[in-house]
Amino acid sequence: MAEEFKNFLNQIPKEIMDKTETHSNTNMIIFRPTSYIIGQKTYLEDYHFILPTSEPPPLRIEQQVYHFTKGKLVSISPETWLSCIRSASTRQYISMMVKKDFFREISRECVGHEEVSFSRINNYYSSHLVNLIDRFEEEIKEFQYDSPLMLQSINIQIAIQLLRESGSQNQVSAKKLPLDQNYIKRAIEYMTVYYNAKISISDICREIHLSPYYFIRMFKEATGLSPHEFILSIRVSKAEELLKKGSPIQEVAKLCGFVNSAHFSNHFKRVMGMPPSEYKRKYFIM
Template structure:
């Protein structure tokens, strides 16, 4: 079999502690590219092998083992293979409430975000790399693994984050924020551009341009991303695929399958099996 015929497509998810909102991911590819998507979690990623091209904050980047990649919740991003070679990477997904616990900050008054999309630190990279590899978790009990994880995440946040007082957003940013909240609150119903225009008293043509400028995707595409994130949560809790599709506003199970695989690299059934 030639190199071009050998397709690598391996994905693993796990929750080391089922009672904590912490998910580990491992992906190894040579033909798959992730569509633009968002996460509700803070994401910390490492490249173990090869190079990865990524779309972040409206620009294209290339990452290798020298980078610790940090992505804030709700930041649209995408990634794909670079130089037609395979790559392998690991990600740690932390729900905002976990970050709140780690930092012991009052988030009613403070707002946390990663300062840069990536930074380099060989000590942190090596320590985090060991912790996120699923085959290494057996070396720890749950308590010791979580203690080690909190320590390294604390180091990352000290180096590459800032807690600032909420800033006064310009009107356009405030509008986009309100629309995003509207889509998150109504992800399970069918929403049209006219519905949004009416809800926020704005020209749908003007709004469409503003939304894409600020988020890099259309409102409809963003709604699909929100629905996939909600579907992941339902599947982790053990809901059936057909019920998940219905509850997330997808037309049918086939529609869910298509969007879900483009974003996660797995079918909903394959993803569900990691958590049940």
């Protein structure tokens, strides 16, 4: 048991804890649970993040009830009471705690402000964040705690990525966007990271703090494409890379954010002039 998180761990029912894969060091603890704690209020001393892989149950955070969706990062501030209102079937998901002193230190180094608050608590999380969490777990599995400097390095990368993806007001306040091209740059960066998620115009506009009407007109003038067309162009480009590596078409469709294989094939053919199956046969690099 990680002593740094003892108070939190003592609140988890034994039958859930026994089935949960856990990895930790002094800065953070990462869980891979297969169920939620139902009907019990849990006190969070530190920053808490949830990466659901299926629809989670409604969560009561302090006095307010929130409904979340899969694929979105749930960010909860320290010194908060949390409870699940009802049960819900779920696949294994990621839940993590980050020590508040460590997280605030990273925030101070990155953006000059120690206190971290979330303007939104429900944001899309990227594959990059998941990959960093995987690296943290793999490092502990393979090397135990023989390389504390490596673990510290991964901790810092995870914390920075959480600041970027969690809707932290610190990050927004640290970047002033007075010019149109800076708004466009932020929007493109957001779309490039989340192209394979179900992002909407509203999601992009919330991220860069613009009205949808102004953003769509400005983006079209700057790029010659609508935001929707631009996201699709990213998806097709990523699909080309995967097809050249020989990836199955159904897998490519899923990884690149298309609704299904048929949707992917129709759009790919319209853009590239040939269906993905033909493109794969023609350009597959052994």
